[in-house]
Amino acid sequence: MRTFIIEPLHAPSMEACRLRIDNLTKPIYSLATLELIAERFAGILADPQPNHLRYGVLVVAADHLVDGPQNSQHGRESYAAIKRFNDGRTATQGAASKLQAPVHVVNIGLEQDTTDLTNIDQKVIRKGSHFFGVEPVISRDELEESLELGFTYADKLHKAGLQVVAIGNIGERAFLDSLVTTATITGCAYDDILVHTECGPTIEQRAAHIHSFVDR
Incomplete structure (x- = not known):
């Protein structure tokens, strides 16, 4: 199995990117998560203004x-x-x-x-x-x-x-595998990840069903 060394995000590039975003002609944080994505790209690429990405x-x-x-x-x-x-x-x-x-x-x-x-x-x-x-x-x-x-x-x-x-x-059935994997890695309860549907079993019933075979 391979091993990896993943470097930390480049903080100076992220700070410079955030400063530029906050000084654009728009309300502060009006682009919400899009701004955070841009800031994170800056940290990954060590470039305060990443653009023309492939x-x-x-x-x-x-x-x-x-x-x-x-x-x-x-x-x-x-x-x-x-x-x-x-x-x-x-x-x-x-x-x-x-x-x-x-x-x-x-x-x-x-x-x-x-x-x-x-x-x-x-x-x-x-x-x-x-x-x-x-x-x-x-x-x-x-x-x-x-x-x-x-x-x-x-x-x-x-x-x-x-x-x-x-x-x-x-x-x-990829979603069931994804649900179990996500719950295992994050420590979240199935009840917190499952969503309500108008028909069929309740969240509690579905969570109990998953527990019935996963817990073994």
């Missing part, structure tokens, strides 16, 4: 928990989604073209076979993952291989001169 998009495809309950689709919706990328018919690609941002789509674990999609990078590590309520989702070796693939793409995009990369996911 953008890119990386979409990773993998079906999650495909042997779990409610797996009625068997990845067919995921295949349809990645095929739209292959055919260049997505809103993501439309927006990226306006920014002259290349879009990279890589399949590392969809349940359906995608070898017929010639515009998709084929890097399959495993076809779908196990349901974590029954057994480990993937093996440790598969996890490390997945992380290494991410590092490889980061290196590739960096060498291509990209400075800002939007990341995305195609895959069945």
Whole structure:
């Protein structure tokens, strides 16, 4: 597994960026989070006035928990989604073209076979993952291989001169994995992350259901 040394944000550049933003002809903090993003970019790039950045998009495809309950689709919706990328018919690609941002789509674990999609990078590590309520989702070796693939793409995009990369996911049941991972890393309760819906189980019922298989 690789190790990294991530330098702190460049404080002088952030301070200079903040000073410039506050002295523009506008009310203080009227652009809200956009101002904080600009300030953070200044710190990352050590440039008080970062502009003309080079953008890119990386979409990773993998079906999650495909042997779990409610797996009625068997990845067919995921295949349809990645095929739209292959055919260049997505809103993501439309927006990226306006920014002259290349879009990279890589399949590392969809349940359906995608070898017929010639515009998709084929890097399959495993076809779908196990349901974590029954057994480990993937093996440790598969996890490390997945992380290494991410590092490889980061290196590739960096060498291509990209400075800002939007990341995305195609895959069945990815939101459940994301929810459990987010709660585990942040220490937040599921009740605080889940949102209310007009129909179906309540937040408390859904949280209890997740606890029923995650806690084991």
